[in-house]
Amino acid sequence: MMLAGALITFLGAAFLLLGSIGLLRMPDVYNRMQAGTKTSTLGSILFLIGIAVGFGFKVFIAKILILILFILITNPISSHTLARAAHFFGIELTESTVRDNLKEDEEGDR
Amino acid sequence: MKYFKSWFLLSIFLFIFWLLLAGTDLQELIVGIAVSILISSILVKNISVFDDIKISLKAFICTIVYICIFMVELIKSNFDVAFRVLHPKLPINPGIVKVRTELKSKLGRIILANSITLTPGTLTVEIQEDYYYIHWIDVTAEDIDRSTELIVKKFEKYLEVIFG
Structure with missing residues (x-):
């Protein structure tokens, strides 16, 4: 049981590592945020599930469920807020960007 | 009552x-x-x-199906990030696209925006009235209708049953 839990936790750690490589390799804020949000969400969830499996589904599994729920609610909201703030602060998208409908619409309003 | x-x-x-x-x-x-x-x-x-939440058997079944689809999409999006990050050429084609939603309830819209953020290659940047502006890491659609179909529809049809 401990081994299975350790493997799941290791998988979570692998996703977190990939996310941080993504932070280094991606060209601009928005792409970095994409890599960061997704991997950190699943990475933390796998960590928590690994703990639950490793210690054999005791009482604290309820608390782990609550933690997973809160991670799922708060993680996307924080990245959405950061991306929105970055866009309105005027941080440019990378050069290979295809199009930017939001900027077009804002300029159309003025 | x-x-x-x-x-x-x-x-x-x-x-x-x-x-x-x-x-x-x-x-x-x-x-x-x-x-x-x-x-x-x-x-x-x-x-x-x-x-906004409806209480019925159909809504309950849709909630279960929705959670399953959401989990599958979350895992898919992580492998998607892994693929893009480890690929030597860094295959990205990013852009901010506009999509339309049919949902009216606030809670439904929040859940839809969160789901979009956690699915492969998309990140909700801004919500204005009925439109979401979404940063898409690999833009494959030209106009609003096509991108709406690709990004929003798979969640929206279940959320519509749950929230109406």
Whole structure:
């Protein structure tokens, strides 16, 4: 049981590592945020599930469920807020960007 | 009667939360039920979040299906990030696209925006009226209708049943 839990936790750690490589390799804020949000969400969830499996589904599994729920609610909201703030602060998208409908619409309003 | 559904859902929600935190001792259960009902009776007129949720068997089944689809998409999006990050050429083709949503309820829209953020290659940047602006890491669609179909539809058809 401990081994299975350790493997799941290791998988979570692998996703977190990939996310941080993504932070280094991606060209601009928005792409970095994409890599960061997704991997950190699943990475933390796998960590928590690994703990639950490793210690054999005791009482604290309820608390782990609550933690997973809160991670799922708060993680996307924080990245959405950061991306929105970055866009309105005027941080440019990378050069290979295809199009930017939001900027077009804002300029159309003025 | 107008507030009954809201009151009922809030009580159930608070009680489940209490159950998860406190465990299943008989005395704690009784206190939990009493306090949940008391709190939701006091607060029911000020809370409008639960107004949109429908209570029916179909909505319940759709919730289950939705959670399964969401989990699959979350895992897919992680492998998608892994592929893009480890590929030597860094295959990205990013852009901010505009999509339309049919959902009317606030809670449904929040859940839809969160789901979009956690699915492969998309990140919600801004919401204005009926439109979402989405940063898409690999733009494959030209106009609003096509991108709406690709990004929003797979979640929206279930959320429409749950929230109406």
